[in-house]
Amino acid sequence: MNIRILALSGSSRRDSLNWKLLGIAARGALNAGAEVTPVRLADFELPLYDQDLEAEQGLPDGAKALQTLVARHDALLIATPEYNGGYTALLKNAIDWISRPREDGSPGVALLAGKVTALLSASPGQLGGIRSQTGIRAVLDKLGMLVIPEAFALSIAHEAFDAEGQLKDKNAERLVSGVGAALYRTASRLG
Numbered sequence: 001m002n003i004r005i006l007a008l009s010g011s012s013r014r015d016s017l018n019w020k021l022l023g024i025a026a027r028g029a030l031n032a033g034a035e036v037t038p039v040r041l042a043d044f045e046l047p048l049y050d051q052d053l054e055a056e057q058g059l060p061d062g063a064k065a066l067q068t069l070v071a072r073h074d075a076l077l078i079a080t081p082e083y084n085g086g087y088t089a090l091l092k093n094a095i096d097w098i099s100r101p102r103e104d105g106s107p108g109v110a111l112l113a114g115k116v117t118a119l120l121s122a123s124p125g126q127l128g129g130i131r132s133q134t135g136i137r138a139v140l141d142k143l144g145m146l147v148i149p150e151a152f153a154l155s156i157a158h159e160a161f162d163a164e165g166q167l168k169d170k171n172a173e174r175l176v177s178g179v180g181a182a183l184y185r186t187a188s189r190l191g
């Protein structure tokens with residue numbers, strides 16, 4: 001079965017550690033047989049969510065584009081930094097916009113419900129940003145998304161990659177690739 005995975009990072013930083021980690025898991029999913037679409041949230045026009053703005057102007061183009069992308073994919077692969085013990089506002093803002101009613105009146109939350117999702121995080125700290133995963137998992141649960149148990153938190157991430165963007169620790173590389181492959185397998189079984 002053809003499984004399409006949308007890969008998102010919660011960081012817009014040019015040299016993002018989470019973006020690099022996402023790439024490794026995405027390759028694992030690709031090698032397992034998935035189609036993967038990596039997207040940078042910073043490329044989408046997404047003002048800070050405001051209910052008055054939505055009532056007056058409708059959804060911004062970036063929100064509509066993200067809703068369409070989510071609709072066209074079977075699963076989500078998300079890598080997020082930890083900011084002050086939580087996940088990033090960039091990611092929460094995107095989720096809030098995606099969850100809003102679509103132009104045709106159908107609920108945005110219906111796009112997210114039932115989507116299989118895998119989580120990753122990377123941080124220069126010792127805990128690898130694991131608290132960001134705890135925070136986003138609660139939100140994804142509430143939305144009815146199915147977060148798989150396979151996950152990875154990369155600690156001391158600023159020292160973890162080689163010049164080619166591979167993980168120096170080959171066991172970690174195998175585990176991160178395995179998260180992408182597990183996402184593909186789970187989505188295939190549920191599809």
Ligand SMILES: Cc1cc2nc3c(=O)[nH]c(=O)nc-3n(C[C@H](O)[C@H](O)[C@H](O)COP(=O)(O)O)c2cc1C
Pocket residue numbers: 011012013015016017018019081082083084085086122123124125126127128129
């Ligand atoms: C506002 C802010 C808060 C942060 N809070 C945490 C934190 O609570 N835990 C942590 O491990 N790292 C924290 N960091 C450091 C980030 O993990 C680090 O900047 C990381 O490189 C961000 O991910 P990125 O490289 O994908 O952009 C924080 C960084 C910023 C800018």
